[in-house]
Amino acid sequence: MLLFSILTGAVAPGISLLTYFYLKDRYDTEPIHMVLRVFLLGVVVVLPIMVIQRGLTLxxxxxxxxxxxVISAGVEELVKWFVLYHIIYNHTEFDEPYDGIVYAVAISLGFATLENVLYAVFQPASVGTLIFRALLPVSGHALFGVTMGYYLGKAKFAPKKSSGKYILLAAAIPVAEHGVYDWIMGSGTTYWVWFIVPLMIYLWVKGIRKMNRxxxxxxxxxLVREEEIKL
Structure with missing residues (x-):
């Protein structure tokens, strides 16, 4: 019973955040089965990412x-970017800019959810720890996904001559954001909270603006506006 409660607490933040970002799609929501498949892809890539990270650390x-x-942010974000670009970018369901955000958040939260479960199972996990991880690591992965998906969405619908730039930004900016996050969390300073809180506020504000755009x-x-005018 205790293990079930711990696993539920570890999974709930990822599912809740995915639901939030999914419901923010105003005009043409993605098929749930597609979103779940991408979420599961995020779960699947955890193992190869861990192997690569272990090798680079050695x-x-x-x-x-x-x-x-490099080892943390670089490997994680580039693997997610690679999977999205080769499996989702040219998919017929990717038919509006916000779709990039939905799918990038889905794969990011799939990764973060399994990471959270592994942490909860193999490390002593209290309610406070699970809340902490929901507010920081899990939310952080979702927000890095917003950035990645935003630029993939721009690339998808930009003129061909400028799409390459946005595809590169979809990889580079999340790596930079994630790297700063990991740098703060791994700095060892007792004042880390004074740096991580402004960073998270910045990521949330920027993320919401990108979602609206x-x-x-x-x-x-x-089409919706035209229908409203006719009515």
Whole structure:
């Protein structure tokens, strides 16, 4: 019974956040089965990511800066970006800018949810610890996903000459954001909270703005406005 409660507490933040971002799609919500498949892809990539990270740690050591920006943030975000680009980017269901956010958040939260479950099972996990992880690591992964999906959405519907730039930004900016997060959390300073709280506020504010912009650029938004005018 205790294990069930711990697992529920570990899974709930990811599912709740995924539901939140999914329901923010104003015009043409994605098929739930597609979103769940991408969420499960996030679960599946945990193992190869762990193997790559372990290998790089053995090769390069665990220097804080290198670990934060390359071994942790770099590997995790680039693997998620690679999967999204090759499996989702050209999919027919990716038909409006906000879809990039939905799918990027889904794969990010799939990864974060399994990571949270493994932490809860193999580390002493109190209610306070699970709340802490919901507010920081799990939310952080979701917000890095918002950034990635936003730029993939821009790339998908931008002129061909500028789409490459946005595809690169979809990888580079989440790596930078994630790296800063990991750098703060791994710094060892007793004042880490004074840095992580402003960072999370910034990510949430920026993320919500990007969500609004992506929704506003939906091709379905014009159709809705035209219908409203006719009525």
């Amino acid at each position: 090769l390069w050591g665990d220097h804080p800066f290198l670990f934060a920006f 992506a929704n506003a650029r939906s091709p379905f938004a014009l």
